[in-house]
Amino acid sequence: xxxTVIGLEVHVQLNTKTKLFCSCPTSFAEHQNINTCPTCLxxxxxxxxxxxxxxxxxxxxxxxxxxxxxxxxxFDRKSYFYPDSPMAYQITQLHKAIVQNGELLIDLLDGxxxxxxxxxxxxxxxxxxxxxxxxxxxxxxxxxGTPLLEIVSGPDMRSAEEAVAYLKKLxxxxxxxxxxxxNMQEGSFRCDVNVSIRPKGQEAFxxxxxxxxxxSFRFVSQAIAYExxxxxxxxxxxxxxxEVCQETRxxxxxxxxxxxxxxxxxxADYRYFPDPDLRVLTVSDAMVEEAKHIPEMPDEKVKRYVxxxxxxRDDALVITSDKELAFYFEAMIEHGAEPKMAxxxxxxxxxxxxNKMGCSIENSLVDxxxxxxxxxxxxxxxxxxxxxxxxxxxxxxxxxxxxxxxIERLGLKxxxxxxxxxxxxxxxxxxxxxKVAEYKxxxxxxxxxxxxxxxxxxxxxxxxxxVNDLIKERLS
Numbered sequence: 189x190x191x192t193v194i195g196l197e198v199h200v201q202l203n204t205k206t207k208l209f210c211s212c213p214t215s216f217a218e219h220q221n222i223n224t225c226p227t228c229l230x231x232x233x234x235x236x237x238x239x240x241x242x243x244x245x246x247x248x249x250x251x252x253x254x255x256x257x258x259x260x261x262x263f264d265r266k267s268y269f270y271p272d273s274p275m276a277y278q279i280t281q282l283h284k285a286i287v288q289n290g291e292l293l294i295d296l297l298d299g300x301x302x303x304x305x306x307x308x309x310x311x312x313x314x315x316x317x318x319x320x321x322x323x324x325x326x327x328x329x330x331x332x333g334t335p336l337l338e339i340v341s342g343p344d345m346r347s348a349e350e351a352v353a354y355l356k357k358l359x360x361x362x363x364x365x366x367x368x369x370x371n372m373q374e375g376s377f378r379c380d381v382n383v384s385i386r387p388k389g390q391e392a393f394x395x396x397x398x399x400x401x402x403x404s405f406r407f408v409s410q411a412i413a414y415e416x417x418x419x420x421x422x423x424x425x426x427x428x429x430x431e432v433c434q435e436t437r438x439x440x441x442x443x444x445x446x447x448x449x450x451x452x453x454x455x456a457d458y459r460y461f462p463d464p465d466l467r468v469l470t471v472s473d474a475m476v477e478e479a480k481h482i483p484e485m486p487d488e489k490v491k492r493y494v495x496x497x498x499x500x501r502d503d504a505l506v507i508t509s510d511k512e513l514a515f516y517f518e519a520m521i522e523h524g525a526e527p528k529m530a531x532x533x534x535x536x537x538x539x540x541x542x543n544k545m546g547c548s549i550e551n552s553l554v555d556x557x558x559x560x561x562x563x564x565x566x567x568x569x570x571x572x573x574x575x576x577x578x579x580x581x582x583x584x585x586x587x588x589x590x591x592x593x594x595i596e597r598l599g600l601k602x603x604x605x606x607x608x609x610x611x612x613x614x615x616x617x618x619x620x621x622x623k624v625a626e627y628k629x630x631x632x633x634x635x636x637x638x639x640x641x642x643x644x645x646x647x648x649x650x651x652x653x654x655v656n657d658l659i660k661e662r663l664s
Contacts, residue, residue, distance in 0.1 A: 190385045190423070192416050193393055194345035198358060200337045200368045201314065201376035202245050207333035208313045209236030209279065209466075214335075216374075220328040228333035230275040235465050238263075242335040243471060245367040246286050246311050247479035249337060252365055253306055255290025257479070259471050263311075263463040271327050272316035280338070282460050285310035286469065292341075292361075293487065294353040295505055304354050305342035312336050337367070343382070343393065348412040352405050355379060356509060360486050363511045372403045379408055383415045385423065394419070395428075398436045399446050411439040415446050489514055497527040506535060512549045519556030524564030533563050537577065541584055554580065558589050565591065569651050575600035612650070613658055616641045624663070635659065 207214055210227035226234035250257040266278045290306035314336050316329040339358065345351045359377060362368045370377035379402050384394035397419070399411050415437070422431040437446040471479075484492075486508040493504035507517050513534070520530040538559060542552055562579055565571040571579065579594050588594055595601050616638060617624055623634050638659050643650055 189388045190416075190420055191388045191390075192346055192412075193343050193384045193386065193396075194347075194351050194412060195343040195382040195396075196341045196345070196351060196354060197380040197382070198339045198341075198355070199314075199378050199380075200339060200362050200370065202242050202335040202337055203366070203368050203376075204239055204241045204245065204335050206239060206241075208239050208242055208311065208335035209333055210234075212333065216330065218330060220326070221330060223330040224332070228274070229329065236279065236463075238466065238469055239335060240475070242311060243286065243469060244475055244479045245365075246309060246337050247471065247475065248365055248482060249309055249339075249362065249367060250287035250290060251480055252361055252482055252485060253287075253290035253292055253309075255287045255306060255309070257471075257476075258284060258286055258288065259476070260284075261286040261469045263466045263469070264460045265463050266312075267459040270315065271325070272318050272329070272332070274316070274329060274332060278313060278315070279463055279466070280312035281308075281310035283462075286471075292354060292357055294350060294357050296353065297349065299501075302344075302350065304344045304350075307340045307342055309337055309339045312338055348409040348416075351381065351412060352409050355405055355408060357486070360509055360511065364483060364485055366483075372405075375403060378403050381408060381411060381415075383412055383419070385416060385419045395432045395434055397432065397434070397446075399439050400436055400449065402439050407439055407441060410444060411446060414444065418446070486514075493527075497521070499527050499531050503531045503535065507531070510549070516549055516552075516556045520560035520563065523557045523560030524567075525560040526563070526567050529563050529566065530560065533559060533576075537580060541580070545584075554583050554589075558583070558591070562591055565595070569653070571595065571600060572652065610658055610662070613638070613642055613662055617662060628663070635663075638663075 204214060206212060207228055210225050212223045212225050212228055215223065227236055247257050249255075261281060261284045263279050264282045266280050266282070267276065268278065269276050285308040287309035288307070290309070292304045292306060293301045294304055295301055312335075314331055314334040316327050316332040319326045319328060341354065345354060359370050359372075362377070363370050368376055372378070381399045381402060382396050383399065384396045386392065386394040397415060399415060402408050402411055419428070419432050422428045433451070435451050436449045438449045439446055489508045490501065490504040493499050493507070494501050506513075508514050517530055517534055520534060521527055525533070538552065538554065539549070542548065547553070559580075562571075562576055566573055566576050575595070575598075578598060578600060579591060582594055582598065583589060620638075620641070623637060626634055639652070639656060642659065643652065
């Protein structure tokens with residue numbers, strides 16, 4: 189039996205206006221190499237200056253994960269030669285990062301939580317982008333110098349499920365903090381996975397393999413599963429020392445396998461040394477105060493949703509996993525939706541329709557105010573649940589958002605008038621005297637027959653609760 193050991197290094201692109209060491213904009217989708225200057229092109233004589241906004245965003249993350257935020261930290265040079273690195277080195281933080289010794293609590297499938305340590309989170313400059321066209325390769329340096337926060341976990345995860353739970357929690361946190369858009373498809377939230385196995389009970393770690401730059405939760409899970417199986421088979425076949433070496437591998441999405449990229453360098457290979465062009469990063473009291481302005485975080489929202497709003501913990505975890513989903517939910521309640529009903533109508537009815545259309549909550553055709561108002565119409569007996577679904581379907585296909593007008597147009601307003609309903613009920617009971625007699629003789633199941641006939645006669649417009657009460661009254 190083997191135990192899997194997983195550690196993650198996550199690169200989060202900070203959403204600052206300018207790059208980490210110069211005033212070039214961090215905007216993308218522009219002409220190649222236009223957002224560059226002597227500093228990010230590493231021209232002789234150009235000197236870097238630390239971006240204050242990036243430092244504050246890094247500190248804010250540190251406070252959010254209960255870490256030590258160092259008021260003095262410094263930058264190191266990491267030497268490597270690659271076409272997308274004009275400096276031939278990367279400015280990063282190895283020896284004393286701005287954030288150290290944090291933690292993240294992840295929610296497991298059995299309802300428990302597990303602590304994952306965060307060794308450090310350090311600032312570093314991103315590289316450019318290589319583009320390959322046929323037999324030619326080009327480089328776009330617009331991205332060079334963009335601020336990254338590299339978040340390094342401890343080797344605390346023991347399964348792909350735990351790794352994905354950690355990544356999802358981390359993804360939610362950086363979005364709640366508004367320090368990154370964390371768009372995985374565009375590369376602003378990407379992950380390196382360190383995987384090893386060891387016989388159960390063994391304290392020493394096995395040989396660590398790094399799988400680079402994975403940009404989806406699903407691919408992280410698949411890459412871990414493949415790599416664990418590859419290492420396990422090598423161990424059982426007696427080929428572990430031959431086939432499993434400390435190296436960097438790439439995940440092939442097309443083939444579902446990892447492939448060797450290069451031998452894994454040690455810190456000495458990068459020739460780290462303190463950057464001579466940058467002074468010690470010393471943060472001011474004003475920066476600390478600004479960094480401590482932290483919004484309500486996912487765990488706090490879960491606690492409030494369960495204890496104050498009375499919804500299930502599982503539902504609260506689903507809603508808080510996405511910042512936009514949580515904000516939408518809270519806006520529904522502000523506009524009249526009862527919390528438990530808001531959960532159902534958001535997570536089942538609306539998201540179900542959006543998924544079929546390939547849309548997300550951010551570009552929903554129905555806003556939170558409208559859906560909250562619609563759900564409130566069920567609570568005040570204006571609409572039945574079935575009728576509300578018809579209204580929602582109508583709004584997903586049409587531009588009209590006037591709920592009262594749609595209800596009138598579709599003839600969905602519930603009838604709650606006792607006189608009107610009793611007239612229908614009396615007519616049905618009179619036409620079914622034999623069934624009335626059977627019901628009174630003990631066939632209680634016939635009650636559903638009378639309810640169904642009444643709803644049919646009212647064309648579904650009768651208030652079901654009223655119908656139940658009035659039929660009980662008549663039959664007694």
